[in-house]
Amino acid sequence: MKSAVETLNPTRVRLTVEVPFEELKDSLDAAYKKINQQVTVKGFRKGKVPARVIDQRFGRGAVLEEAVNDALPKFYTSAVNEAELNPLGQPDVDITELKDGETLNFTAEVDIRPEIEIPDYSGIEVTVDSVEVTEEDIDKSVEQLRERFSSTSPVERAAEDGDVVTIDLEAKVDGEVLEDGVANAIPYTIGSGELLDGIDDAVKGLEAGGEATFTSELKGGSAAGKEAEVTVKVTEVAARELPALDDDFAQLASEFDTLDELKADSRKRLENMKQYDQATQAQERVLEELLKLAEIPIPEKLLADEVNTRKHNLEHHQLGQMGLDLEKYLEIQGKTVEEFEAETTEQAVKGIKTQFLLDELVTKEKLNVNQEELTEHLMRRAASSNMSPDQFAQAVVEGNQVPMLVGEVARGKALALVVEAVKVVDTNGEPVDLDVDEEDAAETAEAATEAVEAADEASPENTEGTEKKEA
Structure with missing residues (x-):
């Protein structure tokens, strides 16, 4: 087998491969064997049909096609290895000449990894954020931990920032209630921003049993992105109670003895x-x-x-x-x-x-x-x-x-x-x-x-x- 490489551009090459016909022998033998297992010819046992009979009955072309399909990957791989290429993806193969008993010639165009010169990176300088932990950062972290150990208790008053309200929701688009637009008994912390835009203003000031309607863009579901008329009903208002910030809290919330x-x-x-x-x-x-x-x-x-x-x-x-x-x-x-x-x-x-x-x-x-x-x-x-x-x-x-x-x-x-x-x-x-x-x-x-x-x-x-x- 002979092969040559033509560079089409920095990322693509064309391989030209010439294969002497005798190098197709193994693939031809395999093709006859495969066809033998698939066909039945009267007078011959299955798998024992002579090659000349297969040529006569089914055509030499069918055998050559099977042999070439079997041989192409092997010859392509040999050509790639010989040229020391790093191919990307599958090649586009074009059989340019196939003469029975003489030669098989084909070309294969394929993308390759480009040759890259590593630049001198010693002069690179970058700026990153400084590592500064303020007292405010620490207080915020401790406060978040404190909130995890908070408790709630129902109150008989209007809802305020920080309260946990239990609500029912109903969303309408173009006057029609959405199939997935109804939800009941949802706990929501006012000010958390975890639900719809506008809900905080709607529920603040409502007592248990109160309701309000507001307009908001839906963030998910079947009508995501659409403006909806949302009715919210408050069924319970609960005040959040935080534990005292002292050594007892440190022992409750961590493995430490002191705050x-x-x-x-x-x-x-x-x-x-x-x-x-x-x-x-x-x-x-x-x-x-x-x-x-x-x-x-x-x-x-x-x-x-x-x-x-x-x-x-x-x-x-x-x-x-x-x-x-x-x-x-x-x-x-x-x-x-x-x-x-x-x-x-x-x-x-x-x-x-x-x-x-x-x-x-x-x-x-x-x-x-x-x-x-x-x-x-x-x-x-x-x-x-x-x-x-x-x-x-x-x-x-x-x-x-x-x-x-x-x-x-x-x-x-x-x-x-x-x-x-x-x-x-x-x-x-x-x-x-x-x-x-x-x-x-x-x-x-x-x-x-x-x-x-x-x-x-x-x-x-x-x-x-x-x-x-x-x-």
Whole structure:
């Protein structure tokens, strides 16, 4: 077999392959054997029909077609390996010449990973939020804990801010009560903002048995996004009673004996949270700057596939669960179709560039993923998917997604490497010494790449679904 490569553009090549006919022998034998098992010829036992009889009865062309279909993936894979290409997706194959007993010639056009030069990132500098925990932050944290241990008791007075009211709701659109627009005995804390816009003003001042009507835009359900006339009836008003803020409360709400110890622990937890947010900010902003420095061409078909994947996931998974279609979603978001398309394309471009660039860094820096790192990543992914580690691991293995997980960990290590090498300062101008968690960096990289699947799923051994043209 002989093959040659023609570069069509930085992300696409054409392979020209010439196969001597004798190299089709194994595929021809397999074709005769397969046909033998499928046909019945009088005078011959099943599976024992001679090749010449198959040629006479069913045509040599049928045998050649079966043999070529069997051989093409093997020769294509050999040509790809010989040229040391990194193909993306399936090739478009064109059989240019097939002469029985002489030769098989074909071309295969396929997208490839572009060659990327890693830019000098030593000069990158990013600014992140400073880690400052104020007394107000601590008081707010303790107050939230205090509210969790609050109790309520019914009162015979008009509802006020902070009260918990029990309400019945009825929503009408165009004068008609919606099928899913009636709800009874809903507990609601006035001022929480957890229900409809306008409900706080409607219920404040009402006593048990009182009702009011107001207009609000529905946030979900069959009429999401539409203006509705909502009638609310208060069936009970209850005052919230908070425990006294003292050492007894600290012992009730925590493992600490004193309120001062509880507040000290709150400070430590808030500092840890802000440090985590600071590290995440640094990773995201360093990645943005790194992408600005790199020249990364993108295969047109890969980009189109990625945009379609993102749109499909939004329409058929996320919006479907919310009972919305794309038109209603865009209406709620206040976006035009053109703006949505542009935004989705921009996200897809960033995802593809991120994956290409970090993968190149993995190769250049010879970063490896060990079993412990992979297991830790699997555990975190399982937790975020609300699955047990065993269930998630089984799903990963059955879906042949282990290489994908390895890639996520490796890209996280690559991003962590860059973050540790650049300058990070906080909003006060102070240098930030980040102890970058590679798992956190993996999550940042994963969020950027999101649904980029085509590059990971591409396999030169698999040409099923290949667009093939006969000469």
